[in-house]
Amino acid sequence: MNKKDYIIRQISKTNKKNYENYVVTGVWHLLNDLDIKFVTQQYVIRPNGFALTDMFFPQINFHIEIDEPHHKRNIENDLTRETDIIDATNHRIKRIAITDDLHYINLQIKATVVEILTQIDSYKNENKFENWDLDKEFDPNYYKNKGKITVEQGAMFKNIAHACNCFGHNYDGYQKGWAKNNLNNTQYLWFPKFYENKEWDNKISDDGSLITERCKTENLREAHFNRSVLENIERVTFPRAKDNLGFTFYRFKGIFKIDKELSNLETGVVFRRIKTEVSIG
């Protein structure tokens, strides 16, 4: 996929929603800069719960929300346990009101573009802005060169092998959900799946700080529970997720460790996030 395909596909997600399509294309055409990445329809966690923003600029943590009068969205509709949800607590959110006056909508689009350009400038001044690079964003070497990955930077890998190879492995392909961290033998790498299947019912809390792992096969549950408590190991965690275009990836969500107080046979094993960054190399 090249940038053209990526952008056309992002815009196509707004096809059936006329005002989203209008605002998203307006902002994009006025920006007209292939160094800027955007995502349409990004699920976010905010202090007061979930939201779905209409246009997200990950390089500058900037979101656009389109406010249509009398248009209550059922944002849970497309939400699955694999939906990529990011923490937007410290992100900027710009609202654009849909009124009957198209001229006013156009003015808001222009004002939003100015805000985006200003935000980019301020990121550039702090050396925090990196041009959008489709190849780079899924290249493990990009992260390797940084020496660490963080939840805040939104580090993600196209497949499990890529993630493993940042921790001393050299895989071409790797399918298991569990691998050693060759850089730190007190840690394991964990690639959980949050959709419910025959054997497992796993989920992550809305704020991303707790993961519950529950074995569905009754006669195995106790053994799994006891083993997890016994291991008591740090889990460098990359849950499988899907973006709005349907592509699978593994986003770093932090280092987790079992919370013995919250865990029990009924609920399952509960892991609590203890760190939001990890060294790689």
Place this chain on the structure above:
Amino acid sequence: MNKKDYIIRQISKTNKKNYENYVVTGVWHLLNDLDIKFVTQQYVIRPNGFALTDMFFPQINFHIEIDEPHHKRNIENDLTRETDIIDATNHRIKRIAITDDLHYINLQIKATVVEILTQIDSYKNENKFENWDLDKEFDPNYYKNKGKITVEQGAMFKNIAHACNCFGHNYDGYQKGWAKNNLNNTQYLWFPKFYENKEWDNKISDDGSLITERCKTENLREAHFNRSVLENIERVTFPRAKDNLGFTFYRFKGIFKIDKELSNLETGVVFRRIKTEVSIG
């Protein structure tokens, strides 16, 4: 319908066609001028046959056609006998090529916007440009004040009564397809329908110069034929048409008169356009 609704609806016609949506929104957002009207998906007659243009600017007779490689469009798909088809022989057509390089597509969009602005300037210099006015374009008084209507200007009326009232009538509503021209007793006003129904099979030729009227009821056909030949009257003709948003209107297509050589019982009565303008008041 206000301009906002009109524009959003025009853009929504491109929803399922990603590149059309991209180019149409790009041109529109860069123009960003509510005095400029556009139509998406306008059927046109050209010297080499039908075409469907992707964005039509009626004030300056300017069209955009989007060229997608390996994308042969079946433009006859949505074409019905009521489809509004305009003669674009002397119109400007700008082609935009869809390549893999989005930056190049964006440059073409910008170049097109410059062409449109230049064309508007040149129309303004010749006093031929009129700001888009939603109320005016369907107001019979707008045409009355001009003293005549022409095929070239694309004169159209929202209903039959509006058209009749430009020719000395004073109707609130009028449903028949036939009325006197009170300004010229050698002429009638004619509002034919070109969809085939139980009684009639009427059509207009691709170039708009011939209309064939054929009675489908066999035992009435000869009487209709003979009456038409006998009348031999000038018909100021406003066929019923539908635009791409589904609205019905009556567009002036010229003054027609029977062509006795082409007419016969088998084909039907053939009328030939003899003038492309008519006085009103």
